[in-house]
Amino acid sequence: MGKTRLEAFSDGVIAIIITIMVLELKTPHGGTWDALAPLWPVFLSYVLSFVYVGIYWNNHHHMLHAAHQVTGSILWANLHLLFWLSLVPFATGWMGENHFEPHTTALYGVVLLMSAIAYWVLQQRIMATQGPDSALAKAIGRDWKGKLSPLLYLSGIGLSFLHPGLAMAMYVGAALIWLVPDRRIERSLASHHGT
Amino acid sequence: MGKTRLEAFSDGVIAIIITIMVLELKTPHGGTWDALAPLWPVFLSYVLSFVYVGIYWNNHHHMLHAAHQVTGSILWANLHLLFWLSLVPFATGWMGENHFEPHTTALYGVVLLMSAIAYWVLQQRIMATQGPDSALAKAIGRDWKGKLSPLLYLSGIGLSFLHPGLAMAMYVGAALIWLVPDRRIERSLASHHGT
């Protein structure tokens, strides 16, 4: 019933989040490469966050597609997810401007972790309105990506204080496992099992 | 007829309002917790305003769902509501950056109060196009939340000059009575009356 409007609102918020992040790329004074060079860390942070918000939009899209109805608790679980995603631009900007200092990469991981938890909560609320044999429950399956990524974020938070580069490796790795198309992996797993 | 576009436009404006608030969380110079610490009041203000704008979006969603047609006066009552909501980021930022000083919590209450009045006006305009026995009129019922919250905002404005903490308690309280799902309360009331 109200699913269209929930999607439209989420799309709006996610579209704005993904776009205002670019405002952290503040135009430098001076028109030379030298003036541009200090922006590299901000740019790289932007690329990673763009990919993350893109992944969330993509998954959100598929998850809501499988939802049948929108209850009050789904509405609020959705807003809760949007809240944490709305902090991504801030965490990205802080990390980029401070050249991946330990505290900033840790905070970035916290925002990723909280977003992942909020996504999981939303997923649970949607599945609660459906039976355990629903299409969504089947599509999610064992949800190894959903279980592995929080561990990577947690590792990243801890590793930040050892070496921020290790933390970033965790965050990039978690993004990559979401980017690799699901179906091929599942099919290859299926064909292995089939033989 | 034009309801879809009214919803889409309102969704757009509310999505932008809820997201640009986060721009008040300006990335601090320096990548340590010490640099981050002064942002706590801004963050807490952001959380409260996020919840308020979320409540408005949620209620707006339900109210327009019950509307049959969109008249000129509904269009303008809706824009009037969006106008006051558009001031939420400003009031939030001013309050957060000045650590809940009395004038800032009072202004925050004024914006909440004016938004509540604008919402009530919109509700009246929509009901005016329907009969007194309409589904919307029944759904709203005695509207105790709609009547209680302006009183809480007014109290908050007054209490700001006594102690801003008391004002904030009023605003948090008013948000909580909207967050608690309606139906349970109404059902429990219904079952009490039924016995």
Added chain:
Amino acid sequence: MGKTRLEAFSDGVIAIIITIMVLELKTPHGGTWDALAPLWPVFLSYVLSFVYVGIYWNNHHHMLHAAHQVTGSILWANLHLLFWLSLVPFATGWMGENHFEPHTTALYGVVLLMSAIAYWVLQQRIMATQGPDSALAKAIGRDWKGKLSPLLYLSGIGLSFLHPGLAMAMYVGAALIWLVPDRRIERSLASHHGT
């Protein structure tokens, strides 16, 4: 065919225009009324521009509702209108921050004038795809508002250099003639002619 997407895109742009204007209301340092007071001109400019963008959204809504098809020239006439509207936040901010100095009220008038011309061009492009007896042509009728407002904007631009207050009176007046509901006027005119 593509009308829905044209409306959605226009809604998006107008929603963002109306909302980013509020970013010109920069949160003052200091939490007292004294710190807030210098913002009055910015606030009043914001109110006027909010009403103007609201009027454009409202009229745009009705005009596109009457459009049957979307041609390339309609798409570009629409983008042309959005271009001038996108300058409203800039003109508003400049005028508000400089307390309605002559050049700023003149520029505000120029942006309003160009927006009105762009709206008229879009209207012509839409009517060109329809016959002279189309519903849109009839709805627009003699279009006295569309003819009077550019004159008021032009007067405002000229009067800016005499006294900015007179210019603002022109702009407020032009907004008011759009705010007053059409149909009543037309009916009252009709009833006068009928007698």
Added chain:
Amino acid sequence: MGKTRLEAFSDGVIAIIITIMVLELKTPHGGTWDALAPLWPVFLSYVLSFVYVGIYWNNHHHMLHAAHQVTGSILWANLHLLFWLSLVPFATGWMGENHFEPHTTALYGVVLLMSAIAYWVLQQRIMATQGPDSALAKAIGRDWKGKLSPLLYLSGIGLSFLHPGLAMAMYVGAALIWLVPDRRIERSLASHHGT
């Protein structure tokens, strides 16, 4: 299936990109023409980028209209295009504020080039889901605009270091060949061939 939401999300992002560019037009201190004058390069850059983003929106609109289904690779090719478009405001602001200095016009060309490549990739992904005789493949035809514009962007990047004015001529020229309506050219070509 999910095409509507892909369009809506893209519309949202493009609408925000086109609108936040205007934030680079920072309101000058002082309310005179003299205070406004230094903004001319920023304004001209804004006009060009507005036209470019408008062209992309327009073409994106037509291309997705011809798409039948949305696959994972189309989703990501679309996000990839939005990523490069999201850098247009930054490149525009840097170029405008530094009065078309060589490095800035070169970077502007790089962003245009990457956007063109991303658009081409998206086009390929959509066509890959359809046969070689699809309506889209026919509509694109020999795609001389799509082949000529990257060459113009490349020339512009090179010419930046000779004279930025020449680079700008390339970028303005590439925009113009997209603005001129296709059909007339194709018809005139067709009629020439026909004789």
